[in-house]
Amino acid sequence: MPVIVFYTSVSGNIEVKKHQQKIIDILESKKIPHTLVDISQNSDDKDLMRKIAGNPTALPPQICNEDVYCGDYAAFEMAVEAEELELFLKL
Structure with a gap:
């Protein structure tokens, strides 16, 4: 299951x-596959x-993790x- 990080490139x-x-x-250093979703590019x-x-x-x-909420920072x-x-x- 892919980990998704919602972030903003405009802050x-x-x-x-x-x-x-x-x-x-941290995700990259631990080689945890993840997808970045920039919420500033799409209000959806x-x-x-x-x-x-x-x-x-x-x-x-x-x-x-997919549609299961893990938490904030x-x-x-x-x-x-x-x-x-x-x-x-x-995971």
């Missing part, structure tokens, strides 16, 4: 950019991200720290 918030990049870097993707997250105001980055970071990334990503 003035440096923290959002750092969080997105950290997620991508933003709507899908919010539907999967179950939060009508969710902001990127958000992570899911804070949850991702906690999973990495606890060495439970594969469990978090539902």
